[in-house]
Structures are given as structure tokens and as C-alpha cells.
Amino acid sequence: MTAKPLLTALLPLVSDLSRDLPDRERYRRLLQAMRSLLPCDAAALLRLDGEWLVPLAVDGLAPDTLGRRFKVSEHPRFQILLSNPQPTRFASDSELPDPYDGLVNTPQATLEVHDCMGCPLMVEERPWGLLTLDALTPGQFQSLELDALQAFASLAAATVTVAERIEHLALRAEDERHRAEVYRQASGLDRQLIGQSPAHKRLLEEIRLVGSSDLTVLITGETGVGKELVAMALHQASNRADKPLVSLNCAALPDTLVESELFGHVRGAFTGAHGERRGKFELANGGTLFLDEVGELPLTVQAKLLRVLQSGQLQRLGSDREHRVDVRLIAATNRDLSAEVRAGNYRADFYHRLSVYPLHVPPLRERGRDVLLLAGFFLEQNRSRLGLNSLRLSSEAQTALLTYDWPGNVRELEHLIGRSALKAMGRHPQRPRILTLEASDLDLQLAQAPSPAAPASGPQVPERLPPGGLREALDDYQRQLIAACLQKHQHSWSAAARELGLDRANLSRLARRLGLR
Template sequence: MFAKPLLTALLPLVSDLSRDLPDQERYRRLLQAMRSLLPCDAAALLRLDGEWLVPLAVDGLSTDTLGRRFKVSEHPRFQILLSRSQPTRFASDSELPDPYDGLVNTFEAGLEVHDCMGCTLMVDERPWGLLTLDALTPGQFQSLELDALQAFASLAAATVTVAERIENLALRVETEQQRAEVYRQVNDQHRELIGQSPAHKHLLEEIRLVAGSDLTVLVTGQTGVGKELVALALHQASKRADKPLVSLNCAALPEALVESELFGHVKGAFTGAHSERRGKFELADGATLFLDEVGELPLSVQAKLLRVLQSGQLQRLGSDQEHRVDVRLIAATNRDLASEVRNGHFRADLYHRLSVYPLQVPPLRERGRDVLLLAGFFLEQNRSRLGLDSLRLSAEAQAALLAYDWPGNVRELEHLIGRSALKALGRHPQRPRILTLDAVDLDLHIASAIKDHSPDIAGIKALPLPEGGLREAMDTYQRQLIEECLLRHEDNWAAAARELGIDRANLSRLARRLGVR
């Protein structure tokens, strides 16, 4: 029944295996081909990373899905799919919650997934991830043959294998060190450097470039951009990754204790020093030391830090004995240290010693649609924390996040999502299966927040609030955004849909509702 269409869909993908394509493009083509053969409303490719499933590509799902991280133990459908070697089709009336409820790109009232099927991808005879299909129409998958999905699963596994081998070959040629790893845990939490924007990709390339060396790195950027995660990525991609990353927040200690924390002390060095203690430098011997907020160090301590960096030798507080250490230093600050030097608040020689390789972390407002991926990550965290089946953003809420200027960067976004989810849940007398955050829940001042420097809304000026209120304001914003995007792509609706991160059919429906030509 599917032989000829299946062959037609598979042949271009087989041809892609011999081509040097970006991973995202490989996976996007795979999902599009699958949807052309197996009609569905959404498809996803997810990679298994320990106890988490990480979406690598989605088609028909909201952009923020790419930022979500699904804990397998919290999603029974994923558990079932991973436990079976053959494709699985769930009954339309299955009571198991679907991870994609509320995430399928649709502007209709029905948000819940009714039909779901998927299968495990096996690479080197081990489960590598999942391929999933979902439909909003009950019974849509009942007539489909699972053999077709199995064929795509086999090709998906081949695609993944090719992508990984190409990457491994490139790494062996370029460097002996591993590429900066993105999917790592920090403090027992699944935390990542999430993003796909050009600014974020440039940052990852800089990390990859310098991580394998022992150069001192000065990580700069505004408060809340994730400088500590950059430091972690640098350490994990270094030759010292098998050793601990020792960290010290220089702003969190009284001035009298900073020197002891850095260099250690001997018994009786000061009141309360009842025993000998090693400092952070000795603890990081052979490893990496991360000094956060290094601009807060007192001038007296800066001189001693400079000496250790120059000679590799230190003295514990109250001792004359020298200790030699081998430490790779990563420092971070949200201050303009060059200005601090000019104002006499920071030593020029220490500044030059720290900034051997300066690394600037971009603010969130310069990262375009990355805000939606990051929002998805925090939405999934809060969905689990609040015990919800689904936590999603409305189209208006997504537009609001894109329009906001984010003075507090990623940290502000994290707190905003947590606060908004809690407040929105509190308005419901009964716990809903799907909780949707609207623009009003986010409490962002959209009209004043729209900036023409944002890459996602280029050319759009701040709009006065229409008489119709927030709903009309958001419709006006979306209409203008779609028209600008179509103009850039010369009325190519498929290209516009890809840039906006939504399905083409959904873009057409939204455009008709908004009266876009």
C-alpha cells in the first residue's frame, strides 16, 4: 500500500546521507519527509541523554518545544516507547497524558493530542532516542501501517549515525579536545547552554576554540546571561574535565575572608582559625578555578592573586611556606573592568593577566528567538514542579516574550515563567490538564517594550495600544510581523513559516484570521 510513496519519500533522504549538511537541516528534512507520507499534525526527533529526552528537531510543534527537556520517568508514553524495539501506536482514548498536549501548532480550540505513535531509534544496538508522531484528530493513525514508521526509524538511525561520524571526524581534524558539551548537569539539575541564534552559535564556537587550551579566560556579560554555565562548558571541554571545577563567588564573601578562601590559612592565622585549611587554589590544583564576580575583589587581594597567576606559587594566610599550584583560571564579571582600571578600582596588570582570552556572553535581547527555546526549558521545569500535564504559551504570550527587552536576561526569564505559571494556576478553582500562559499572565508592557533593534521584529516601532486593548494590540503586532517576514522572503510562505517557527498551514490560518494579504 505504501511501497511507492515510501520509496519516493525515502530516496531524497538516502541521497542526503552522502552530503555534508548541518545536523538541524538533516533532521528537518527527515521529519518533513515523514509527515508527507504519514499525515499528522506534528513530528519530533528526540535524543536520549541519560534520564532526559532532548528534542533535536520538531515539525508542527511550537518553537519552545526545542528548549524543553523531558524527564522520561515523568512521561509514561515516552517510557513505553523506549521499552519497545518495535513501533507503538497508542489508542485514541488512551488515558496516558501526552507530552505534547498544548504544544501542537494550532490556533483552533482543540489543544490536546488524540492520536500518538512512535518508535525507539537504535544506534549501535542501543536506544539512542525517539521518533514521534502526533495528531489532533481521533483515529487518524488507525489505518496507518507501522512498517512505514519502522522504515523511517531505520533511516533516522542512519541519519543520526552519519551526522555523529561527520562531527567526530571534524573534531579529530580540528582539535584533540572535545567540542564544548552543551547537555550537562549542574548542581543535580539538567542545565544547558540552549540556543540556535547566530550570536549563541558564535559563543559556542568561541568556547570550542579556547576550551582545549590552558589560557586564562575572562567571561564578561550582563547580569543573568549565564556566565557560570559558560565557565562550566569551558571546563568540561578542557583537558582538565576529569578534575573538579572549583568555584568562588568573590562578591559573596566579606573582604576579611576573601584571602583565606583563595589561598587558605594556618592554625592561629586570625581569630577563629582553629585549624589549618587549604584555599580554593590548592583545591583546584590540576583542575580549573572559576572566580565569579572577580571585579569585586579588594585591591589588596588583587596583588596577591596576580602573584599566584604569574608564578604559580602561593602562601597560606599566616604562613611563610610556599605552595606550588597548577590551576587553569576562568574569571567572570558583569563590570567593565577596563573602566574600573581607569578609575583606579582594578589593577591594570591583573586585568591584562585575566583577559588573555576575553569571552563576551551576548544579552538575551540580541539572541532573537532563543527566548522561546529558553522559555520552553523553564516551562517544562515548572510543569513538573506544579504537577501539570502541560504548560504552554499562547501565541500572544510568545509574541510578548519576543518583544520584551530583557534587562535581567535569562535569569529574569526564568523567574518570570515561574512566577507567571504559579499566578495563572492560582486563578483556576480546579487544576487544569493544560495550563496556557497568556500575555496578561506575563505582565510585560508590550507596547513600550517593542524595540527596532530586535532581530525578530526589525523595522517595527513601538505601537500605541489600540482601543480594543491587549488582544487587538497583539493581533496588530502579529499582522505586522507576518507582513514584514513575507516581504523579506518575497511572499514565500514556506520560508516565512520556517523563520517564524510555525507550520505553514497554521501560518496560513493565522494570516487569514488577521486579514493578511
């Protein structure tokens, strides 16, 4: 390769070094220039994060690749590339599985990568990540000069160094270096808050904004959107990140144990209290307490919690001694607590103390193509779990994921990918090198709401709302549904709870509110 084509490809990148560009755009230009210099079917820039490689930009690969997290120890080609400071070119007939098998966007029938080459990126003399190139045609890289890839890798290292220094300077200006480092992890590395949609970016920005404060945050959103991950990200973005994050699912405990879990108890406080025990507040002292399903707290507990939040003082059950705690509270619920306040089921003063900063987590159906990135993350997890070389989505399966409404959000997607991978495995008497999930494997039409022509069995929505309006109609529907489920299971509350997808304690509490117990 002559010097002129090399300079033609590299000069725009040199110019970009002095420009203030978003990281995604900077890395996209980097890969485009590399593909013009070194013709290939796909290219990727991956960052090394502990024992994982995280794709930051891809060109020519399936969109779900950006959501995947590659464990280096499970991919021998990545191990070899990282262990060699010089560029590496694999033989076309290499038997080593390629991480991108089945992921290259191509109209060709073949799915396996035949030619592969790559180079580690060194920043401050340490491995920062990888540049990789792949081709489906055997021998396509044989005539390419490794020196050209080495030159390009050096400029790529300069590019990522500039990107990180620009970010570092911006963070210093805000005096948030440590907090923003953890925020960067929460945006898609350690905490798997994966996404690129505008709705997801707004959520990350709010996490960055309120995370650095001590304000009480009420995280709201539908079931399965990832409220616990958001709570973890808020803690990691705070000044308390090096202190404990203690969690309690308020719906998973009977009312009689909630106070003990929160405030602790002394010996003899109640039957079974054989010793003294610290509660979640004391365990979280100096750090953060996360109360999940906070809408399920009994009114009596709400009153005691309010006192602790206002004064920072608590008493263990059975004790008169005051304990002072310094705790930041983060709570989460999928219920409309303002409606619960109006209905008299929730204390107004406690609700306002919880919702100092309301933070809404968007449902998956509002996040566009984020569903493919999240699918990629779960596909890579299941690929490893099932011992496959590659697990991918067909184009029809991708379309099915994008058009589905996702009532169960990210949790539903996670379970769907795991279930569909097992079903697809069952279609093959022998384990395939590349397993493709088809739209039929996803079977999403079964989860869609029934059409008016084929109404679902069981309780029906009334044509006219009762005098109490929508809330009373919903309560009436829940009564019918729970009663029918209990009758089906011969009044076994545990079996009914499993079918309804609720914790037994949560179902019991709901039944009491509806007058069924």
C-alpha cells in the same frame, strides 16, 4: 500503503546520506519526509541523553518545544515507546497524558493530542532516541501501517549514524574527540546552554576555541546572562575536565575572608582560625578556579592573586611555607574593568593578566527567538514542579516574550516563568490538564522602564552631567539611591541590600567606594 509512495518519500533521504549537511537541516528533511509519508499534525526527533529526552528537530510543534528537556520517568508515553523495540500506536482514548498536549501548532480550539504513535531509534543496537507522530483528530492513525514507520525509523537511525560519524571524523581531524564531546554537551544538553541564534552560536564556537587551551578567560556580560554556565562549559571543554572545577563568588565574602578563601590559612592566623585549611587554589589544583564577580576584589587581594598567577606559588595566611599549584583561572564580571582601571579602582597589571582571552556573553535581547527555546526549558521545569500535564504559552504570550527588552536576561526569564505559572494556576479553582500562560499572566509591562510622562519616584537623573562626566553622574545617582534606601529601612544594610538586589558585602563595598561608609 504501496511501495511507490514509500520509495518516493525515502529516496531523497537516501541521497542525503552521502551529502555534507548541517545536522539541523538533515533532521528537518527527515521529519518533512516522514510527515509526507505518514500524515500527522506534528512530528519530532528526540535524542536520549541519560534520563532525559532532548528535542533535536520538530515539525508542527511550538518553537519553545526545542528548548524543553523531557524527563522520561515523568512521561509514561515516552517510557512505553522506549521500552518497545517495535513501533507503538496508542489508542485514541488513552488516558495517558501526552507530552505534546497544548504544543501542536493548530488553528483548532482543541489542545489535547488524541492520536500518538512512535518508534525508538536504535544505533549500534542501543536506544539512541525517539521518532514521534501526533494528531489532534481521533482515529487519524488507525489506518496507518506500523511497518511503514518501522522502515522509516531504520532510515532515520542511518541518518543520525551518518551525522554522528561525520562529526566524529571532523573532530578526529582536529584531535579533539574528548573535548568536543563535552562541548556538545555544553551546547544544550547537560549545561543548558540553549539557543540557535547567530549570537549564541558564536559564543559556543568561542567556547570550543578557547576551551581546549589553558588561557585565562575573562567572561563579561550583563547580570543574568549565564556567565557561570559558560565557565562550566569552558572547563568541560578543556583537558582538565576530569579535574575539579572550584568556584568562588568574590562579592559574597567580606574583605577579611577573601584571602583565607583563596589561599587558605593555618591555625591561629586570625581570630576563629582553629585549624589549618586549604584555600580554593589548592582545592582546584590540576583543574580550574572560577572567580565570579571578580570586579569586587579588593586591591590588596589583586596584588597577591597576580603573584600566584605569575609564579604558581602561594602562601596560606599565617604561614611562610610555599605551595605550588597548577590552576587554570576563569573569571567573570558584569562591570567594565577597563573603566575601573582608569578610575584607579582596579590594578592594570591584574586586569591584563585576567583578560588574556576576553569572552563576551550576549544579552538575551540580542538573541532573537532564543527566548522561546529558553522559555520552553523553564516551562517544562515548572510543569514538573507544579504536577501539571502540560504548561504552554499562548501566541500573545510568545509575542510578549519576543518584544520585551529583558534587562535581567535569562535569570529574569526563569523567574518570570515560575511566577507566571503560579499566577495562572490561581485563575483555576481546579487543576487543569493543560495550563496556558497568557500575556496578562506575564505582566511584562510592569517591568518596562517608566515613560517620561510618568517619572519614577526616588532619585532623578540630572539634566546636565557633573564635571566628572558620565561616571560621576552614575556614582552620584547610586549615592542618592543607596542613601534613600537606607533611610527607608532605618539604616538596615541587610534590608537595603535585599531591596537593591545586592549581596550585603557587595553593597558595603560599593558604599565605601562611593564615600557613604
